[in-house]
Amino acid sequence: MVRTLLVRGMLVGLLAGVLGFVFAYLVGEPPVDAAIAIEESAAAAAGGASGDEPEVVSRLVQSTLGLLTALAVFGAALGGIFGLAFAYAQGRLGRIGPRGTAAFLAVAGFISLVLVPQIKYPANPPAVGSPDTIDIRTGLYFTLILLSVVAALAALAIGRRLVAQYGTWNAALIGGGVYVVAMALAMFVMPTINEVPAEFAPAVLWDFRVATIGLQVVLWTTLGVAFGLLSSRQTSAASRGG
Amino acid sequence: MTDFTHFPSAKPAVIPVSEILPWAVFAGLLSLLAIYFIGAEQGAVALFQGEFIHEFVHDGRHLLGFPCH
Helix, strand or coil: CHHHHHHHHHHHHHHHHHHHHHHHHHHHHHHHHHHHHHHHHHHHHCCCCCCCCCCCCCHHHHHHHHHHHHHHHHHHHHHHHHHHHHHHHCCCCCCCHHHHHHHHHHHHHHHHHHHHHHHHCCCCCCCCCCHHHHHHHHHHHHHHHHHHHHHHHHHHHHHHHHHHHHCHHHHHHHHHHHHHHHHHHHHHHCCCCCCCCCCCCHHHHHHHHHHHHHHHHHHHHHHHHHHHHHHHHHHHHHHCCC | CHHHHHCCCCCCCCCCHHHHHHHHHHHHHHHHHHHHHHHCECCCECCCCCCHHHHHCHHHHHHCCCCCC
16 A cells, blocks of 8 residues: 555656646746856856856756756655655545545645745755855755754644644644744744845846746645545545445 | 445545555655755765766756755
Protein backbone atom coordinates (compact mmCIF):
# COMPACT_ATOMS: atom_id res chain seq x y z
CA MET A 1 0.00 0.00 0.00
CA VAL A 2 2.77 2.42 0.91
CA ARG A 3 4.64 1.33 -2.21
CA THR A 4 1.61 2.20 -4.39
CA LEU A 5 1.29 5.63 -2.81
CA LEU A 6 5.01 6.36 -3.12
CA VAL A 7 5.06 5.41 -6.81
CA ARG A 8 1.86 7.35 -7.44
CA GLY A 9 3.31 10.40 -5.71
CA MET A 10 6.50 10.29 -7.76
CA LEU A 11 4.60 9.91 -11.04
CA VAL A 12 2.18 12.70 -10.21
CA GLY A 13 5.16 14.79 -9.12
CA LEU A 14 6.86 14.14 -12.44
CA LEU A 15 3.70 15.32 -14.21
CA ALA A 16 3.67 18.39 -11.97
CA GLY A 17 7.30 19.07 -12.88
CA VAL A 18 6.59 18.83 -16.61
CA LEU A 19 3.54 21.12 -16.36
CA GLY A 20 5.64 23.41 -14.17
CA PHE A 21 8.29 23.49 -16.88
CA VAL A 22 5.76 24.68 -19.46
CA PHE A 23 4.65 27.44 -17.09
CA ALA A 24 8.19 28.36 -16.05
CA TYR A 25 9.41 28.46 -19.64
CA LEU A 26 6.56 30.68 -20.81
CA VAL A 27 6.12 32.92 -17.75
CA GLY A 28 9.34 32.65 -15.77
CA GLU A 29 12.03 32.83 -18.45
CA PRO A 30 11.19 36.36 -19.75
CA PRO A 31 11.90 38.04 -16.37
CA VAL A 32 14.99 35.81 -15.87
CA ASP A 33 16.34 36.97 -19.25
CA ALA A 34 15.48 40.57 -18.41
CA ALA A 35 17.32 40.28 -15.08
CA ILE A 36 20.39 38.80 -16.77
CA ALA A 37 20.35 41.70 -19.27
CA ILE A 38 20.28 44.15 -16.35
CA GLU A 39 23.14 42.23 -14.69
CA GLU A 40 25.27 42.39 -17.83
CA SER A 41 24.63 46.07 -18.50
CA ALA A 42 25.45 46.87 -14.86
CA ALA A 43 28.71 44.92 -15.18
CA ALA A 44 29.52 46.74 -18.41
CA ALA A 45 28.77 50.12 -16.81
CA ALA A 46 31.03 49.22 -13.90
CA GLY A 47 33.86 48.93 -16.38
CA GLY A 48 34.10 45.17 -16.24
CA ALA A 49 34.73 43.23 -19.40
CA SER A 50 31.12 42.32 -20.10
CA GLY A 51 30.40 39.06 -21.82
CA ASP A 52 33.89 37.75 -21.24
CA GLU A 53 32.76 35.52 -18.38
CA PRO A 54 32.96 31.98 -19.77
CA GLU A 55 29.57 30.27 -19.99
CA VAL A 56 29.71 26.87 -18.35
CA VAL A 57 26.22 26.10 -19.61
CA SER A 58 24.62 28.13 -22.41
CA ARG A 59 21.47 30.16 -21.80
CA LEU A 60 19.65 27.95 -24.30
CA VAL A 61 20.43 24.79 -22.30
CA GLN A 62 19.74 26.52 -18.98
CA SER A 63 16.29 27.66 -20.09
CA THR A 64 15.26 24.35 -21.67
CA LEU A 65 16.97 21.09 -20.70
CA GLY A 66 18.37 22.44 -17.42
CA LEU A 67 15.04 23.93 -16.37
CA LEU A 68 13.14 20.76 -17.35
CA THR A 69 15.62 18.55 -15.46
CA ALA A 70 15.46 20.72 -12.35
CA LEU A 71 11.65 20.77 -12.29
CA ALA A 72 11.22 17.08 -13.17
CA VAL A 73 13.63 15.93 -10.43
CA PHE A 74 12.23 18.41 -7.93
CA GLY A 75 8.67 17.40 -8.84
CA ALA A 76 9.34 13.67 -8.52
CA ALA A 77 11.10 14.14 -5.17
CA LEU A 78 8.37 16.42 -3.82
CA GLY A 79 5.72 14.03 -5.15
CA GLY A 80 7.38 11.08 -3.40
CA ILE A 81 7.32 12.94 -0.08
CA PHE A 82 3.72 13.94 -0.82
CA GLY A 83 2.76 10.30 -1.37
CA LEU A 84 4.34 9.29 1.93
CA ALA A 85 2.59 12.15 3.74
CA PHE A 86 -0.65 10.95 2.15
CA ALA A 87 0.03 7.41 3.36
CA TYR A 88 0.17 8.76 6.89
CA ALA A 89 -2.69 11.28 6.60
CA GLN A 90 -5.13 8.90 4.92
CA GLY A 91 -7.88 8.01 7.37
CA ARG A 92 -6.32 10.17 10.10
CA LEU A 93 -7.95 13.46 9.06
CA GLY A 94 -11.59 12.55 9.62
CA ARG A 95 -13.96 11.59 6.83
CA ILE A 96 -12.67 13.81 4.05
CA GLY A 97 -11.86 10.97 1.63
CA PRO A 98 -8.83 10.59 -0.63
CA ARG A 99 -9.52 13.66 -2.79
CA GLY A 100 -10.03 15.82 0.27
CA THR A 101 -6.92 14.42 1.95
CA ALA A 102 -4.76 15.12 -1.12
CA ALA A 103 -6.21 18.62 -1.48
CA PHE A 104 -5.66 19.38 2.22
CA LEU A 105 -2.04 18.20 2.03
CA ALA A 106 -1.40 20.26 -1.11
CA VAL A 107 -2.87 23.44 0.40
CA ALA A 108 -1.04 22.90 3.70
CA GLY A 109 2.22 22.13 1.90
CA PHE A 110 1.94 25.17 -0.37
CA ILE A 111 1.22 27.51 2.56
CA SER A 112 3.84 26.15 4.98
CA LEU A 113 6.67 25.29 2.55
CA VAL A 114 6.25 28.08 0.00
CA LEU A 115 3.89 30.94 0.69
CA VAL A 116 4.82 31.80 4.27
CA PRO A 117 8.64 31.37 3.96
CA GLN A 118 8.57 33.38 0.71
CA ILE A 119 6.95 36.32 2.51
CA LYS A 120 10.12 36.73 4.55
CA TYR A 121 12.69 35.50 2.03
CA PRO A 122 11.22 35.99 -1.44
CA ALA A 123 12.79 34.43 -4.53
CA ASN A 124 15.43 36.57 -6.20
CA PRO A 125 16.17 36.79 -9.92
CA PRO A 126 19.73 36.71 -11.28
CA ALA A 127 21.61 39.96 -10.53
CA VAL A 128 20.03 40.16 -7.06
CA GLY A 129 21.95 38.83 -4.09
CA SER A 130 25.57 39.15 -3.09
CA PRO A 131 27.77 36.03 -3.40
CA ASP A 132 29.27 37.04 -0.03
CA THR A 133 26.00 36.35 1.77
CA ILE A 134 24.92 33.14 0.00
CA ASP A 135 25.88 31.07 3.07
CA ILE A 136 23.79 33.04 5.52
CA ARG A 137 20.89 33.43 3.07
CA THR A 138 20.78 29.71 2.35
CA GLY A 139 20.90 28.89 6.06
CA LEU A 140 18.16 31.35 7.00
CA TYR A 141 15.94 30.21 4.12
CA PHE A 142 16.03 26.54 5.08
CA THR A 143 15.76 27.37 8.79
CA LEU A 144 12.54 29.31 8.19
CA ILE A 145 11.08 26.46 6.11
CA LEU A 146 11.95 24.01 8.89
CA LEU A 147 10.37 26.29 11.52
CA SER A 148 7.28 26.62 9.35
CA VAL A 149 6.87 22.85 9.05
CA VAL A 150 7.34 22.39 12.80
CA ALA A 151 4.85 25.17 13.55
CA ALA A 152 2.31 23.72 11.09
CA LEU A 153 2.60 20.22 12.62
CA ALA A 154 2.31 21.66 16.14
CA ALA A 155 -0.74 23.71 15.13
CA LEU A 156 -2.32 20.61 13.60
CA ALA A 157 -1.68 18.58 16.76
CA ILE A 158 -3.07 21.34 19.00
CA GLY A 159 -6.13 21.76 16.78
CA ARG A 160 -6.86 18.04 16.82
CA ARG A 161 -6.71 17.92 20.60
CA LEU A 162 -9.26 20.71 20.86
CA VAL A 163 -11.82 19.22 18.47
CA ALA A 164 -13.65 17.30 21.18
CA GLN A 165 -13.89 20.37 23.43
CA TYR A 166 -14.57 23.20 20.95
CA GLY A 167 -15.82 21.53 17.79
CA THR A 168 -14.05 21.14 14.44
CA TRP A 169 -14.49 24.72 13.20
CA ASN A 170 -13.26 26.47 16.34
CA ALA A 171 -10.44 23.97 16.84
CA ALA A 172 -9.28 24.61 13.25
CA LEU A 173 -9.40 28.37 13.88
CA ILE A 174 -7.32 28.02 17.05
CA GLY A 175 -4.82 25.75 15.28
CA GLY A 176 -4.53 28.22 12.40
CA GLY A 177 -4.07 31.05 14.90
CA VAL A 178 -1.26 29.18 16.63
CA TYR A 179 0.54 28.79 13.29
CA VAL A 180 0.08 32.45 12.33
CA VAL A 181 1.35 33.75 15.69
CA ALA A 182 4.32 31.34 15.73
CA MET A 183 5.40 32.31 12.20
CA ALA A 184 4.88 36.02 12.84
CA LEU A 185 7.22 35.70 15.81
CA ALA A 186 9.79 33.73 13.83
CA MET A 187 9.75 36.27 11.01
CA PHE A 188 10.04 39.15 13.46
CA VAL A 189 13.08 37.62 15.15
CA MET A 190 14.91 36.43 12.01
CA PRO A 191 17.00 39.01 10.14
CA THR A 192 15.58 40.73 7.09
CA ILE A 193 17.60 40.52 3.90
CA ASN A 194 17.15 42.90 1.01
CA GLU A 195 19.91 42.85 -1.57
CA VAL A 196 17.89 44.20 -4.49
CA PRO A 197 20.05 46.90 -6.10
CA ALA A 198 18.42 50.33 -6.03
CA GLU A 199 18.58 50.58 -9.81
CA PHE A 200 17.00 47.16 -10.45
CA ALA A 201 13.79 47.42 -12.53
CA PRO A 202 10.83 46.97 -10.12
CA ALA A 203 8.57 45.57 -12.85
CA VAL A 204 11.08 42.80 -13.63
CA LEU A 205 11.32 41.91 -9.95
CA TRP A 206 7.52 41.80 -9.68
CA ASP A 207 7.14 39.66 -12.81
CA PHE A 208 9.83 37.29 -11.60
CA ARG A 209 8.33 36.84 -8.13
CA VAL A 210 4.79 36.40 -9.47
CA ALA A 211 6.20 33.74 -11.83
CA THR A 212 7.85 31.88 -8.93
CA ILE A 213 4.61 31.80 -6.94
CA GLY A 214 2.70 30.82 -10.09
CA LEU A 215 5.10 27.94 -10.67
CA GLN A 216 4.51 26.67 -7.14
CA VAL A 217 0.75 26.97 -7.62
CA VAL A 218 1.05 24.81 -10.75
CA LEU A 219 3.18 22.22 -8.91
CA TRP A 220 1.00 21.95 -5.80
CA THR A 221 -2.32 22.10 -7.66
CA THR A 222 -1.22 19.25 -9.92
CA LEU A 223 -0.08 17.22 -6.92
CA GLY A 224 -3.27 17.80 -4.95
CA VAL A 225 -5.77 17.30 -7.76
CA ALA A 226 -4.11 14.49 -9.74
CA PHE A 227 -3.10 12.49 -6.66
CA GLY A 228 -6.61 12.78 -5.24
CA LEU A 229 -8.19 11.79 -8.53
CA LEU A 230 -6.07 8.64 -8.89
CA SER A 231 -6.60 7.67 -5.24
CA SER A 232 -10.37 8.15 -5.33
CA ARG A 233 -10.58 6.02 -8.49
CA GLN A 234 -8.71 3.25 -6.75
CA THR A 235 -10.89 3.51 -3.66
CA SER A 236 -14.15 3.45 -5.64
CA ALA A 237 -12.87 0.56 -7.74
CA ALA A 238 -12.12 -1.32 -4.54
CA SER A 239 -15.53 -0.51 -3.07
CA ARG A 240 -17.21 -1.90 -6.18
CA GLY A 241 -15.46 -5.12 -5.40
CA GLY A 242 -12.79 -4.62 -8.07
CA MET B 1 -8.00 -3.37 1.23
CA THR B 2 -10.95 -5.58 2.13
CA ASP B 3 -12.19 -2.83 4.44
CA PHE B 4 -13.17 -0.83 1.36
CA THR B 5 -15.39 -3.64 0.18
CA HIS B 6 -17.31 -3.87 3.41
CA PHE B 7 -17.46 -0.16 4.28
CA PRO B 8 -17.36 1.74 1.00
CA SER B 9 -18.45 5.04 2.57
CA ALA B 10 -16.41 4.73 5.76
CA LYS B 11 -12.93 6.07 6.42
CA PRO B 12 -10.20 4.46 4.33
CA ALA B 13 -7.98 2.00 6.13
CA VAL B 14 -5.36 3.67 8.30
CA ILE B 15 -1.86 2.49 7.40
CA PRO B 16 0.12 1.73 10.58
CA VAL B 17 3.16 3.95 11.18
CA SER B 18 5.41 0.91 11.43
CA GLU B 19 4.59 0.13 7.81
CA ILE B 20 5.20 3.68 6.59
CA LEU B 21 8.38 4.39 8.55
CA PRO B 22 10.98 2.41 6.54
CA TRP B 23 9.66 3.87 3.26
CA ALA B 24 9.54 7.35 4.75
CA VAL B 25 13.11 7.21 6.04
CA PHE B 26 14.65 5.77 2.89
CA ALA B 27 12.61 7.56 0.21
CA GLY B 28 12.56 10.71 2.31
CA LEU B 29 16.35 10.79 2.49
CA LEU B 30 16.69 10.18 -1.26
CA SER B 31 14.12 12.85 -2.04
CA LEU B 32 15.79 15.41 0.19
CA LEU B 33 19.13 14.59 -1.43
CA ALA B 34 17.60 15.15 -4.88
CA ILE B 35 16.09 18.45 -3.74
CA TYR B 36 19.46 19.44 -2.30
CA PHE B 37 21.14 18.91 -5.68
CA ILE B 38 18.49 20.97 -7.47
CA GLY B 39 18.27 23.67 -4.81
CA ALA B 40 21.61 24.15 -3.14
CA GLU B 41 24.58 22.14 -4.53
CA GLN B 42 27.53 24.34 -5.55
CA GLY B 43 25.88 27.32 -3.92
CA ALA B 44 26.55 27.82 -0.23
CA VAL B 45 28.02 24.31 0.04
CA ALA B 46 29.34 21.89 -2.57
CA LEU B 47 29.81 18.12 -2.68
CA PHE B 48 31.36 18.30 -6.12
CA GLN B 49 33.87 20.81 -7.37
CA GLY B 50 33.12 23.22 -10.16
CA GLU B 51 29.88 24.91 -11.08
CA PHE B 52 28.31 22.68 -13.72
CA ILE B 53 25.39 21.45 -11.58
CA HIS B 54 24.72 24.98 -10.35
CA GLU B 55 24.78 26.39 -13.88
CA PHE B 56 22.77 23.53 -15.40
CA VAL B 57 19.83 23.85 -12.99
CA HIS B 58 20.38 27.64 -12.65
CA ASP B 59 17.00 28.80 -14.00
CA GLY B 60 15.03 26.18 -12.11
CA ARG B 61 16.81 27.08 -8.90
CA HIS B 62 15.96 30.76 -9.27
CA LEU B 63 12.35 30.11 -10.26
CA LEU B 64 11.78 27.59 -7.46
CA GLY B 65 12.79 30.29 -4.99
CA PHE B 66 16.07 28.83 -3.69
CA PRO B 67 18.88 31.25 -2.88
CA CYS B 68 21.11 30.78 -5.93
CA HIS B 69 24.07 33.14 -5.74
